Amino acid sequence: MxxxxxxxxxxxxxxxxxxxxxxxxxxxxxxxxxxxxxxxxxxxxxxxxxxxxxxxxxxxxxxxxxxxxxxxxxxxxxxxxxxxxxxxxxxxxxxxxxxxxxxxxxxxxxxxxxxxxxxxxxxxxAVYGLTEFARHELRGAKLVACPGCYPTCSLLALLPGINAGLISTDNIIIDAKSGVTGAGRKALQSLAFSELSDGAHAYGVGTHRHAPEIDQILTRSSGKETMVSFTPHLIPMNRGMIATCYVTLTDGQSVDDLRAAYHAAYDDEPFVHIEAAGAAPQTRHIRASNHCRIGIFADRVPGRAIIISVIDNLTKGSSGQAVQNYNATQGWDETLGLHVQPIFP
Amino acid sequence: MxxxxxxxxxxxxxxxxxxxxxxxxxxxxxxxxxxxxxxxxxxxxxxxxxxxxxxxxxxxxxxxxxxxxxxxxxxxxxxxxxxxxxxxxxxxxxxxxxxxxxxxxxxxxxxxxxxxxxxxxxxxxAVYGLTEFARHELRGAKLVACPGCYPTCSLLALLPGINAGLISTDNIIIDAKSGVTGAGRKALQSLAFSELSDGAHAYGVGTHRHAPEIDQILTRSSGKETMVSFTPHLIPMNRGMIATCYVTLTDGQSVDDLRAAYHAAYDDEPFVHIEAAGAAPQTRHIRASNHCRIGIFADRVPGRAIIISVIDNLTKGSSGQAVQNYNATQGWDETLGLHVQPIFP
Amino acid sequence: MxxxxxxxxxxxxxxxxxxxxxxxxxxxxxxxxxxxxxxxxxxxxxxxxxxxxxxxxxxxxxxxxxxxxxxxxxxxxxxxxxxxxxxxxxxxxxxxxxxxxxxxxxxxxxxxxxxxxxxxxxxxxAVYGLTEFARHELRGAKLVACPGCYPTCSLLALLPGINAGLISTDNIIIDAKSGVTGAGRKALQSLAFSELSDGAHAYGVGTHRHAPEIDQILTRSSGKETMVSFTPHLIPMNRGMIATCYVTLTDGQSVDDLRAAYHAAYDDEPFVHIEAAGAAPQTRHIRASNHCRIGIFADRVPGRAIIISVIDNLTKGSSGQAVQNYNATQGWDETLGLHVQPIFP
Amino acid sequence: MxxxxxxxxxxxxxxxxxxxxxxxxxxxxxxxxxxxxxxxxxxxxxxxxxxxxxxxxxxxxxxxxxxxxxxxxxxxxxxxxxxxxxxxxxxxxxxxxxxxxxxxxxxxxxxxxxxxxxxxxxxxxAVYGLTEFARHELRGAKLVACPGCYPTCSLLALLPGINAGLISTDNIIIDAKSGVTGAGRKALQSLAFSELSDGAHAYGVGTHRHAPEIDQILTRSSGKETMVSFTPHLIPMNRGMIATCYVTLTDGQSVDDLRAAYHAAYDDEPFVHIEAAGAAPQTRHIRASNHCRIGIFADRVPGRAIIISVIDNLTKGSSGQAVQNYNATQGWDETLGLHVQPIFP
Structure with missing residues (x-):
């Protein structure tokens, strides 16, 4: 212990x-x-x-x-x-x-x-602890910087495609939606139930602090200076986050290639799952768990694809990944302490 | 009468x-x-x-x-x-x-x-009744086709920029989020409260029927064959819709130019309002009314902009616009019957 | 004007x-x-x-x-x-x-x-402005005290039975549930969306300030010193209030008698409506309007009845009744300014 | 296994x-x-x-x-x-x-x-499996009838007081509120998100099937024929149930006596907890867990008390208690498989 x-x-x-x-x-x-x-x-x-x-x-x-x-x-x-x-x-x-x-x-x-x-x-x-892509560095690490919730959700959606050279680093657009717990426990009028229920809005448009963090990792992974469009929205749910990523396929690549790359990257992962073709992931299916689910779609515009990922912002997006990272530093089974099932309904 | x-x-x-x-x-x-x-x-x-x-x-x-x-x-x-x-x-x-x-x-x-x-x-x-852009045709029309809710929300966000030549018709990405009333009154398990509360998901990715309708109007307005990326999401609220539109500015244009064009287009409109710089529109601020609010932002990626519009899907997105259109066919004040204030909180 | x-x-x-x-x-x-x-x-x-x-x-x-x-x-x-x-x-x-x-x-x-x-x-x-029971006093009044939201909802449910002597003043139990707007617009952690969504609780049990106000009116109306049990609950909705009132019928009286008394009291009222036998009123059916709906039921326990009333706490429970009261002071049609329809869905 | x-x-x-x-x-x-x-x-x-x-x-x-x-x-x-x-x-x-x-x-x-x-x-x-009150019978039982969700919530609130003779069996009133999952997974218009969000209502008033079940146990426990008033309400949350029980203390008894009896009954229980004096239990604090929390209050009406209990209708109110019951039949630690923590926020 x-x-x-x-x-x-x-x-x-x-x-x-x-x-x-x-x-x-x-x-x-x-x-x-x-x-x-x-x-x-x-x-x-x-x-x-x-x-x-x-x-x-x-x-x-x-x-x-x-x-x-x-x-x-x-x-x-x-x-x-x-x-x-x-x-x-x-x-x-x-x-x-x-x-x-x-x-x-x-x-x-x-x-x-x-x-x-x-x-x-x-x-x-410090080791940047996006666990699935940082295992070697995590082993024995003394200081782990856990990624932000939006970067976790977005990068899990983007990295296999970037790493395989299937996605262009130009013109990546991430439209994200988060539940309200992402804003923390604060006594703010703007976070009140009556202010937030039955409505939605974007915030931090063009200025959110998680965008440079996403850039940093995509740049490092791709070897090309990358700058993403990133727009978060606040929606009336407690937990959950969805990142809808609009990407351009590199020349000659198809969504089938993309799907194959994601399966190759994640099929052995305990917490990241690829949806069947045509199925869109839902935040409620990973609620209160450390799981991430990813859907991969051809865009109707030729040469483009849409990759959608969902996590629980407090679990995989924060404390769950933190525990997973500590497990990784110790060389333990990464799932220790994380066998909490999604709560649905 | x-x-x-x-x-x-x-x-x-x-x-x-x-x-x-x-x-x-x-x-x-x-x-x-x-x-x-x-x-x-x-x-x-x-x-x-x-x-x-x-x-x-x-x-x-x-x-x-x-x-x-x-x-x-x-x-x-x-x-x-x-x-x-x-x-x-x-x-x-x-x-x-x-x-x-x-x-x-x-x-x-x-x-x-x-x-x-x-x-x-x-x-x-039939006259395509996106009221603000169809008044001449609506006057005396016998058959009006009211736009879909997503096209209404998206086109109000895009058309002033398209019409003024400030936005490229290439690479327009519309990420939309809708309340559940948009799915209609149906006895479906998938629409049950326990299935939809506290969660979000995309649907109709790459295939939604409103995309060709948006293409049609953008193509007609711009004179260039246009195909948009369009992804709708279902979020746990009753009424309201938000379209977050990612666009590329045409050469030499700025977000200030864009903002000026939207003010020129809408400042005399009774139902369409431009947010102050930096302010993002919220669906709850137009809940149960015929109003539309639009926010215009510089993207962090140079040369790009983000235009966000919100409507109530059942009012401006459907029956409110229908009444407004009928008023227009008769040459009446378009606001007749539509002085219902937004319900907030 | x-x-x-x-x-x-x-x-x-x-x-x-x-x-x-x-x-x-x-x-x-x-x-x-x-x-x-x-x-x-x-x-x-x-x-x-x-x-x-x-x-x-x-x-x-x-x-x-x-x-x-x-x-x-x-x-x-x-x-x-x-x-x-x-x-x-x-x-x-x-x-x-x-x-x-x-x-x-x-x-x-x-x-x-x-x-x-x-x-x-x-x-x-000051005139206590529960409009339906205060018209004579309201006419020409200079100062009107509008009832609290819970007293409005509860008294509309109880007064016709009390006034007709059909309900005992002993052992009246009012179990009330309110939407969150009733707590006002405040920067309190306890009112945050993430604290209040997907949950319910009682508050002010045995101590809520609206109980003496209800006592006062029931005592005045019945001529008997009356003390009610009153327990409010906070539930995760924005607007709406429901008072479920458990009462004892006076000797020889039936629920049919009770129903008749309520129809006699309210059938000419513009804002108070009796549900058909067997139907329970729903807050969402009067959302954002000045209406009140009341359901009257035989309890399964012989000699007892259950009377349920719903209002929108911000409208009939507050500002709507305030406008109605002002209309009454002026001798105007009480519905002026109050033709706002319930928002459903 | x-x-x-x-x-x-x-x-x-x-x-x-x-x-x-x-x-x-x-x-x-x-x-x-x-x-x-x-x-x-x-x-x-x-x-x-x-x-x-x-x-x-x-x-x-x-x-x-x-x-x-x-x-x-x-x-x-x-x-x-x-x-x-x-x-x-x-x-x-x-x-x-x-x-x-x-x-x-x-x-x-x-x-x-x-x-x-x-x-x-x-x-x-069949053994009626309200676990805390049925352990002797459960051991080795072949057929266990798990109580309904409302009876579980209500009886946990009432039985210690009844068993200790502190609560009269006359005039027990149970006002219950349930989340929507209690209605099951069905394709019904009446269960749709847009029908149920932002509103509340009673149902089955005077007729709900769980009332006779509550009567049966109270009658058996007290030895006096007992008939309760019971009114369930549907409120816009997914999981959770609250039973607000209005009771009359027997002669000479106080709320302090009552509180002592509940502590005696439950202090060794793994899943039932008594709130500190003055604190009302909240459903969200036991969400998705097998726990029950109970608050005990003096009513403002002398001689009366209010007992409020909360459970998760799907866990302690259904499948959690079912697992607890099976554990009890086997003589196992009752908490096996039930160490799922409440999900808050």
């Missing part, structure tokens, strides 16, 4: 980490932190956990790091890099769910997130 | 037509038809109308056409053309909400809708 | 008042106030009104009261009494939507709302 | 049984039946199971009963008794989720369910 600490356990990704880690056969939760909630019982913050035997919430400063093996950092960006810098040498592994160690270029980070990166040495050691 | 009949009043577009026409100062509802519900009180079909004094439901065959001025045909495609053919010369005006008179090319109709068009003479007389 | 001012226009009841008053043939909106939003365009607070020509938001102190005929006060309790005290003699009529003038007994008010009533002279002049 | 068969696996309770049994350490699914879906892959019926290795769907007639240990019968009432009669002597244990073996009195069954009970011998052997 390894001892795990969750930093920032009062947010939704923290709560999802609690759900998964309490069911993990090789992890034991030894501390939960939450700056503004320190001193409270976790069940007062999340009554859904009242039947569990969990430690009370403390501040990060009050954690005894002596026996901690792994930290799951569910902190806001900015706060995350600073906190991780203080603990990185006290624990074996840090799994960071924030944005702080995703972008390799500190200047791009500063531009995107509005503050400097002050721990560039650490940044250089 | 003109006497109006609604054919197919038992479906959702029929119900929305009832809502609007009962508040129209120059229309009087004289008959409601519904094949399978004939003989019933309308309030038994829609209890929300119980306080209104409405005629009982009859079959189309039982309508006395003597004093009917206008028919709003809310029938399924196929049934609509056949029924309209039998009554077109008995009434002054037919406003058809089905797909049967939208496509000018009977072969394309047959290919798209899986049956022949058997009334091509009538088809030749 | 009368000049109307809405105090507290930035909340949901204020927004609903704007919706209704802008469609009222005898009212003109001359000012909208909102303490924290003063100086803003109303469309920035409610984009759904962007197509309307509305005054900008000001503070109550900046309103010129010279030509104001009526004030609709949509303020929080406490603030309402103080503000109304300063303007009551400057305008003809004040329609108060807060709780401040509902309870006749200042001590009960103080106990219930946690502050003293400092304007007891005004309190003595 | 025991071999399990699910009869009627195509419905929602069947799907929930699949979810739980596939995670049960001592059960192996050997057959799934579904009359109208025989021959299909289960993943075609529930794509959410596509990653699991499940048997294809067959008819009940095609099951080889040789090695089957336990049958979970998720069939409609009526069909269930007939099918179970044919297999009861072929398998060790039958866990019936239908209503067919719940009512002890065949005449009451016939009156309630509209058909005769044709297997009264079997009926005499």
């Amino acid at each position: 390894k001892n795990a600490v969750i930093l920032g356990a009062s947010g939704y990704t923290g709560a999802e980490a609690v759900r998964l880690i309490t069911g993990h056969p090789k992890l034991r939760l030894t501390a939960l932190t939450g700056h503004s909630r320190a001193g409270e019982r976790y069940a007062d913050i999340y009554p859904s956990t009242a039947h569990l035997d969990l430690p009370d919430v403390v501040t990060a400063g009050d954690v005894d790091w002596a026996d901690v093996d792994v930290v799951f950092a569910c902190l806001p960006h900015g706060a995350s890099q600073d906190t991780i810098a203080t603990i990185a040498d006290k624990v074996d592994t840090v799994i960071d769910l924030s944005a702080d160690f995703r972008l390799r270029d500190p200047d791009l980070y500063a531009k995107t997130y509005g503050r400097s990166h002050d721990h560039q040495g650490l940044l250089g050691t | 003109k006497n109006a009949v609604i054919l197919g009043a038992s479906g959702y577009t029929g119900a929305e037509a009832v809502r609007l026409i009962t508040g129209h100062p120059k229309l009087r509802l004289t008959a409601l038809t519904g094949h399978s519900r004939a003989g019933e009180r309308y309030a038994d079909i829609y209890p929300s109308t119980a306080h209104l004094d409405l005629p009982d439901v009859v079959t189309a065959g039982d309508v006395d056409w003597a004093d009917v001025d206008v028919v709003f045909a809310c029938l399924p495609h196929g049934a609509s053309q056949d029924t309209i053919a039998t009554i077109a010369d008995k009434v002054d005006t037919v406003i058809d909400l089905s797909a049967d008179f939208r496509l000018r090319d009977p072969d394309l109709y047959a290919k798209t809708y899986g049956r022949s068009h058997d009334h091509q003479g009538l088809l030749g007389t | 009368k000049n109307a001012v809405i105090l507290g226009a930035s909340g949901y009841t204020g927004a609903e008042a704007v919706r209704l008053i802008t469609g009222h043939p005898k009212l003109r909106l001359t000012a909208l106030t909102g303490h924290s939003r003063a100086g803003e365009r109303y469309a920035d607070i409610y984009p759904s009104t962007a197509h309307l020509d509305l005054p900008d938001v000001v503070t109550a102190g900046d309103v010129d009261w010279a030509d104001v005929d009526v004030v609709f006060a949509c303020l929080p309790h406490g603030a309402s009494q103080d503000t109304i005290a300063t303007i009551a003699d400057k305008v003809d009529t004040v329609i108060d939507l807060s709780a401040d003038f509902r309870l006749r007994d200042p001590d009960l008010y103080a106990k219930t709302y946690g502050r003293s009533h400092d304007h007891q002279g005004l309190l003595g002049t | 025991k071999n399990a068969v699910i009869l009627g696996a195509s419905g929602y309770t069947g799907a929930e049984a699949v979810r739980l049994i596939t995670g049960h350490p001592k059960l192996r699914l050997t057959a799934l039946t579904g009359h109208s879906r025989a021959g299909e892959r289960y993943a075609d019926i529930y794509p959410s199971t596509a990653h699991l290795d499940l048997p294809d769907v067959v008819t009940a007639g095609d099951v080889d009963w040789a090695d089957v240990d336990v049958v979970f019968a998720c069939l409609p009432h009526g069909a269930s008794q007939d099918t179970i009669a044919t297999i009861a002597d072929k398998v060790d244990t039958v866990i019936d989720l239908s209503a067919d073996f719940r009512l002890r009195d065949p005449d009451l069954y016939a009156k309630t369910y509209g058909r005769s009970h044709d297997h009264q011998g079997l009926l005499g052997t």
Whole structure:
């Protein structure tokens, strides 16, 4: 058994980490932190956990790091890099769910997130943990930067085609839709039920922070400077995310070739599944699980294809992938703690 | 006062037509038809109308056409053309909400809708009623084909840019999201609350019937053969539709030029509104009204723009536009009967 | 035309008042106030009104009261009494939507709302505006206290039976369910979409402030000291409220007698409707309208009955009834401005 | 390992049984039946199971009963008794989720369910499986009748008070609210998303079939003939059920006494939890889990109390309790296969 600490356990990704880690056969939760909630019982913050035997919430400063093996950092960006810098040498592994160690270029980070990166040495050691494409690097890694939810969903849809040279890096358009939990647990009027139910809208159009992250990976994978169009939408559901990716096939390639490449990439994966031809994936079919489902379609416009992927933003898009990544760092079966079935209906 | 009949009043577009026409100062509802519900009180079909004094439901065959001025045909495609053919010369005006008179090319109709068009003479007389772009033709028209909900939403977003030559007809991508009422009132497991809540999915990917309709209008407006990518999604809300349109600016054009063109096109329109720069339209802000709101954005990819429009699929996307079209045929103020405010919250 | 001012226009009841008053043939909106939003365009607070020509938001102190005929006060309790005290003699009529003038007994008010009533002279002049039972008093009234949403829904269900002596005042149990808009427009984590979707719960069990208000009216109507059980629940819908009332029939009375009494009470009412025997009212059938629907049932327990009523909490439960009350004070047709049809689907 | 068969696996309770049994350490699914879906892959019926290795769907007639240990019968009432009669002597244990073996009195069954009970011998052997109150009988039982969802929720709220003599059997009123999955997976217009979203209503008022089942258990437990008022409501959520129970305390008893009795009854239970004083249970806090949470309140009316319980209708209200019951028949730890955490958010 390894001892795990969750930093920032009062947010939704923290709560999802609690759900998964309490069911993990090789992890034991030894501390939960939450700056503004320190001193409270976790069940007062999340009554859904009242039947569990969990430690009370403390501040990060009050954690005894002596026996901690792994930290799951569910902190806001900015706060995350600073906190991780203080603990990185006290624990074996840090799994960071924030944005702080995703972008390799500190200047791009500063531009995107509005503050400097002050721990560039650490940044250089971080592994970008899109698990299916990072296993070699993950093995033994000390610091894992878990991808953002949109990048996870989009890159799982795009990378096999990019890696096989079947998709042009020009003119990739990603239209994404997310459930509301993606916005976190906040006291904002704009997140109120009455504001968000029975309606939909785009946000961050042309400016969302996850776009450079997607660019970075596509550029690295393809070897060509890549810039995607990326537009997220907020839709009235709790969990789930869908990325509809419009791509141009490279010369002479067909959707059958594309489909074959995705099967080759994912058929042995425990969490990524290709839909039968003609079937579109639905977020509700992976709800509350670590699974991703991908549908591949010929566009009606010749030479183009549409690739659609769905994940649960809190699970594969966040805490589930975090657990999967930690499993990968330890060389364990990646599915440990992740045998939670989709909730349907 | 003109006497109006609604054919197919038992479906959702029929119900929305009832809502609007009962508040129209120059229309009087004289008959409601519904094949399978004939003989019933309308309030038994829609209890929300119980306080209104409405005629009982009859079959189309039982309508006395003597004093009917206008028919709003809310029938399924196929049934609509056949029924309209039998009554077109008995009434002054037919406003058809089905797909049967939208496509000018009977072969394309047959290919798209899986049956022949058997009334091509009538088809030749039909006006495609995207009101804002069809006023001259609508004045005095006898048969109006109301656009589909997706084409309405998409074309309002695209046409000013196309007409002004600011948008390339190549590589137009429309990612659309619709509330569930767009699927109609049907006893289908796939439309059940428990199947559709808290989830989202694409459907008709690469094959949706509204794509050729969009092509037709863009081709006619631009003078260039145009084929769009079009992908609709079903999201868990009742009413509302959003079309996120990804376009390429023509050489030397900017998003400012685009914005100016949309203001020029719509600033005098009662129902189409341009959002302030940076603001994304939300379907809930036009819920249950005939309004359309459009946001215009620079894409992060140079030379590209994103145009987003929202409508209520049952109002501007269907019965509201139908009433607006009838107003236009009569030379009336187009807003008659359409002063229903958006319902928010 | 009368000049109307809405105090507290930035909340949901204020927004609903704007919706209704802008469609009222005898009212003109001359000012909208909102303490924290003063100086803003109303469309920035409610984009759904962007197509309307509305005054900008000001503070109550900046309103010129010279030509104001009526004030609709949509303020929080406490603030309402103080503000109304300063303007009551400057305008003809004040329609108060807060709780401040509902309870006749200042001590009960103080106990219930946690502050003293400092304007007891005004309190003595206020008419409790449950319109259907207050018409004589409303005519010419200068200050109207609009009932709370739960009291409106509950009392419409109970009063005809109480007034006819068919229902015992002992052992009345009201189980109520409300949509989320009833909680107002607030930046609270507890009102967030992700906290409230796909779930339900009771709140204020045994302690809700609307219970004494219901007691007061039942006591006054029956002449017997009455105390009800009242339990509200929050359910994941935007608008709508349902009160399920469990009552004991007085000796020898039947549900048929009860039904007859309700028909006698309401058959001439424009906004209150009795369901056919066996039919249960649904909130969605009166959504966004001023209507109330009531179902009357024999309980399976002999001698008991169940009366269920539904309203839209923001319309008949708040701003709609407020407009109806103002119409009544002026001796106008009570339906002016209230011909908004239910939105279904 | 025991071999399990699910009869009627195509419905929602069947799907929930699949979810739980596939995670049960001592059960192996050997057959799934579904009359109208025989021959299909289960993943075609529930794509959410596509990653699991499940048997294809067959008819009940095609099951080889040789090695089957336990049958979970998720069939409609009526069909269930007939099918179970044919297999009861072929398998060790039958866990019936239908209503067919719940009512002890065949005449009451016939009156309630509209058909005769044709297997009264079997009926005499059935154990009513409200687990927490049936452990002695469950051990070794061959046929278990799992309680209905409403009876489960209501009886867990009422029985400790009844058993301790703290609650009068007169005048018990149960106001229940259920999510839509309780209606099953059916192609009905009345269950469509657009019909059920953003609204609520009562149904089966005074006539619901679960009322006699509640009566039966309360009568048996109290030794006094008991008849409850019971009114279910349908609210727009997927999973979850809440029973708000209004009761009269027996002479001299207090809510503190009541609370003590519930703690005594449930503090050692793995799945039933008492809320802290003043806290109301929320369905979302037990979503998708086998847990029940109960809140106990003094009513504002002296001498009365309000007991509120919440369960997930598909889990504790159906398939979860079924698994718990099977565990109990085998003398296993009752929590086997039921360590699924609540899904929140």
